[in-house]
Each structure stands twice: as C-alpha cells, then as structure tokens.
Amino acid sequence: MKFRAEIDVMPLKALLDPQGKAVTGSMKNLGLPEIENVRIGKHITLEIEAASKDAANAKVDEACKKLLANQIMEFYEFEIFEN
Template sequence: MRFKAEIDVMPLDALLDPQGKAVTNSMKSIGLPEIDGVRIGRHIRLFVEADSKDVAAQKVEEACKKLLANQIMESYSFVVEEA
C-alpha cells in the first residue's frame, strides 16, 4: 500500500529564528502589524510503500531522524495517511 506523509520540521523554540524575525518585521511594513511571532521551518511531503500505516510511520520516523531533521536545532512532527 502507498501512504502519504506530511512532515513539519521547525526550529526549536529555544533557538533564534532570524528568518522568522525578519518576516515578523516585514509584516509591519506591509500593513499587517497584527501578525507577530513568525517562525519558519520546512514542510516535506513524501510517499511510502509499506504493508501498513504503522510500518509507514516507522519509515517516516527513520527518515526524519536520519536525514530530514537536525535534532540539535529542529523538531519534527508528521501525519501519515493512505495515499
């Protein structure tokens, strides 16, 4: 079976996010001062061939740990569903 995973990789809350900070500042310039606290990470979509949703989730977890997220600086979360 084929599964789709939607993964979010975000900078840890304890770390500065200069890109997010710059965007927060820009919001004021474009007339959206109501917006703040912008943090920017990555969104990753991928597909997995697996016998079950549990196995697919294990594969995605492994991909996050080995390749997609740097756990020193980033946290990740994901959702797996049948594609």
C-alpha cells in the same frame, strides 16, 4: 500499500529564528502589524510503500531522524495518510 506523509520540521522553540524575525519585521512595513512571532521551517511531503500504517510510520520517523531534521536545532512532527 501506498501512504502519504506530511512532515513539518521547525526550529526548536528555545532557539531564535532569524528568518522568522525578519519576516515579522516586514509584516509591519506591509501594513500587517497584527502579525507577530512568525517562525519558519520546512514542510515536506512524500510517498511511501509499506505493509501497514505502523510500518510507514516507523520508516518516516527513521527518514526524519537520519536526513530530514537536524535534531540539535529542529523538531519534527508528521502525519501519515492512506493514499
């Protein structure tokens, strides 16, 4: 069966996010001072062939740990959808 995964990889909440800080500052200059605490990470979509949703889940978790997220600085969350 074919599944689709939607993965978010974000900087850990305890860490500064300089890119997000810069964007928060730019919001004020653009006339959007209501916007605060911008944090920027990665959104990753992929397709995976697996026997079951649980198997797809395990493979995507492995891919996140091995390649997509740096767990020293980032955390990840994902959802699996049937395609």
